[in-house]
Amino acid sequence: MTAMVYEEAGPxxxxxxxxxxxxxxxxxxxxxxxxxxxxxxxxxLYFCSMSTEEQMKKDLYYMRQALAEAEAAYREGEIPxxxxxxxxxxxxxxxxxxxxxxxxxxxxxxxxxxxxxxSGLGGKYLQDCTLxxxxxxCTMCAGAIGWAQLRRMVYGCPDEKRGYRLYAPRALHPRAxxxxxxxxEECKALMQRFFxxxx
Numbered sequence: 252m253t254a255m256v257y258e259e260a261g262p263x264x265x266x267x268x269x270x271x272x273x274x275x276x277x278x279x280x281x282x283x284x285x286x287x288x289x290x291x292x293x294x295x296l297y298f299c300s301m302s303t304e305e306q307m308k309k310d311l312y313y314m315r316q317a318l319a320e321a322e323a324a325y326r327e328g329e330i331p332x333x334x335x336x337x338x339x340x341x342x343x344x345x346x347x348x349x350x351x352x353x354x355x356x357x358x359x360x361x362x363x364x365x366x367x368x369x370s371g372l373g374g375k376y377l378q379d380c381t382l383x384x385x386x387x388x389c390t391m392c393a394g395a396i397g398w399a400q401l402r403r404m405v406y407g408c409p410d411e412k413r414g415y416r417l418y419a420p421r422a423l424h425p426r427a428x429x430x431x432x433x434x435x436e437e438c439k440a441l442m443q444r445f446f447x448x449x450x
Contacts (some may be wrong), residue, residue: 264367268352310405310433315434319334320347320385321347324347324349329347331347331445332348332360332382332384333385334382337381338372338377345364345373346361357390359388359391361388381405384404384405385408386404386407388416389413389415402424404429407434408442415438
């Protein structure tokens with residue numbers, strides 16, 4: 252696989268802004284290829300994979316939809332994490348955290364979106380789908396993403412305390428493509444505002 256790396260603010264879309272550089276690279280055999288050199292990853296999945304400018308535009312658009320779900324969670328007093336599942340350029344599931352509403356610690360945005368998508372498609376495997384989520388998934392959600400065999404995951408900001416990369420870097424399907432840092436600053440700002448208001 253030939254690595255392609257982009258370091259730019261990304262293409263503009265209506266209603267979408269990127270306030271920080273988005274860096275993309277490929278994971279190849281547990282090594283991150285950046286430019287012409289390989290850098291050994293401390294964990295299985297660290298960097299991001301990306302292909303074309305068109306795909307970058309799509310990722311920004313769909314992450315904006317996930318962020319809208321996170322904003323809905325924020326208004327409901329839930330930790331503001333949102334997710335959408337896309338299949339063949341169509342959103343088939345939208346969800347956000349419902350742990351407080353349902354009094355259920357497993358009601359994370361990703362879990363809700365995966366269940367909704369599987370129900371809509373009539374099968375448990377989501378191999379032709381991409382999950383967009385505003386926060387790096389936890390180990391529980393990463394496990395579900397792996398079992399659902401999602402071929403691609405895009406997330407906004409990292410979760411340095413509870414993220415799957417720290418505790419379960421191999422949880423995803425071995426062939427899963429991971430993209431990180433899309434609209435990272437916007438996703439992070441919403442999380443920070445939520446917790447700041449509750450101090």
